[in-house]
Amino acid sequence: MKTYHTEGVCSTEISFETEDGILTQVKFEGGCDGNLKAIGALVQGMRIEDVIEKLKGITCESNPTSCADQLARALETERK
Numbered sequence: 070m071k072t073y074h075t076e077g078v079c080s081t082e083i084s085f086e087t088e089d090g091i092l093t094q095v096k097f098e099g100g101c102d103g104n105l106k107a108i109g110a111l112v113q114g115m116r117i118e119d120v121i122e123k124l125k126g127i128t129c130e131s132n133p134t135s136c137a138d139q140l141a142r143a144l145e146t147e148r149k
Contacts, residue, residue, distance in 0.1 A: 070084045070085070071143075071147070072084050075136070076139070078135060078136050078139055081100075084096045085140075085147075090117050090118070091114060092116075093114070094113065095112060095113060095140065097140075101136075104136075112140070120140070120144055124137040124140055125142075
């Protein structure tokens, strides 16, 4: 399991696991529990590239980022 420390959002970190370019598990610490569990359930089993494409750039209220955007950023570090 890899851990990504978020910036600028309510969630403090995202733990995730990938296998062969597929997101197999994701868990957020902190933040809006129900919404973040839903995001995790929806993206589980998806290709990393597809998750990044769908979630990158999503904002939260006046913040330039969101927990979803932070997940996309975390997954981008996986590609490097």
